[in-house]
Amino acid sequence: MLPDKERVREVFSLEGQLAIVTGGGTxxxxxxxxxxxxxxARVVITGRRAEVLETAAQTLGGDVFAEQxxxxxxxxxxxxIAHVEERYGAPTILVNNAGIHVKKTVEDHTLDDFHKILATxxxxxxxxxxxxxxxxxxxxxxxxxxxxxMSSILGLPQVVAYSAAKSAYLGMVxxxxxxxxxxxxxxxxxxxxxxxxxxxxxALDGDPKRRQKILDxxxxxxxxxxxDIGWAAVYLCSPAASFINGVVLPVDGGASIGF
Ligand code: NDP
Numbered sequence: 001m002l003p004d005k006e007r008v009r010e011v012f013s014l015e016g017q018l019a020i021v022t023g024g025g026t027x028x029x030x031x032x033x034x035x036x037x038x039x040x041a042r043v044v045i046t047g048r049r050a051e052v053l054e055t056a057a058q059t060l061g062g063d064v065f066a067e068q069x070x071x072x073x074x075x076x077x078x079x080x081i082a083h084v085e086e087r088y089g090a091p092t093i094l095v096n097n098a099g100i101h102v103k104k105t106v107e108d109h110t111l112d113d114f115h116k117i118l119a120t121x122x123x124x125x126x127x128x129x130x131x132x133x134x135x136x137x138x139x140x141x142x143x144x145x146x147x148x149x150m151s152s153i154l155g156l157p158q159v160v161a162y163s164a165a166k167s168a169y170l171g172m173v174x175x176x177x178x179x180x181x182x183x184x185x186x187x188x189x190x191x192x193x194x195x196x197x198x199x200x201x202x203a204l205d206g207d208p209k210r211r212q213k214i215l216d217x218x219x220x221x222x223x224x225x226x227x228d229i230g231w232a233a234v235y236l237c238s239p240a241a242s243f244i245n246g247v248v249l250p251v252d253g254g255a256s257i258g259f
Contacts, residue, residue, distance in 0.1 A: 019033075023047055024097065025045055025046075025049065091136060094132045096124075096128065096129065170248055193250065
């Protein structure tokens, strides 16, 4: 049978799903939570700052819930997932989005910088994913998304630790996609290009040359909007993407292929 409008609504909908978005109180996480909610999902947003989360949840409305959780509190991950399951039900979507950024030369990066970046992005995402997988299995499957970066793909100067962390995501995605596909769990990454958020401003303010270089290599000649990432995440988690597993999707206006 050919698809009709009803089928289109169905395959792009997240109705009945429960998503956890780490770092969901701000920036890209907030945009993903808002697009998930508009697509019918209930969403738990997490982060370290309770007041930021509460404000975000109030802004986004009744199906978005604030839960304080620090991804570097690795041992707390199973308890956090149990708490979510008890309060809202078992999740079907996990977005590993929480992140921090350090921009320094190789010589100026300290080992402490390096450890902190890896702890937040790599170990934090691993600990939570590991704890969430049994819950996703209890729901008959689901979708895990890692928010990677252009630094997963390109050689960007002055972000050695961040690049190491975001490149690690790609290996984790491939390994888990290969392992969890049989449990109906898909694992993918989004590699956002340069998107207008406070983190972008922190990285580019005071560096007009870098800003211009990015725009010059982006065929669309603009920075992205957080919503561009939100809709890509909705797609990857929707039934429309049910045969997409283990990929990294650049959402970058063509920056990663620009000449
Ligand atoms: P933000 O700084 O707005 O978001 C980062 C979020 O992560 C915050 O909500 C923060 O909340 C949360 N967070 C940081 N550390 C922890 C922690 N230990 N535990 C729990 N939550 C934490 O920046 P963006 O929205 O730009 O970044 C979101 C993700 O997108 C990051 O992984 C970033 O690397 C990635 N990215 C961003 C790009 C861009 O252009 N903006 C491009 C490519 C990738 P709190 O401080 O309250 O804990």
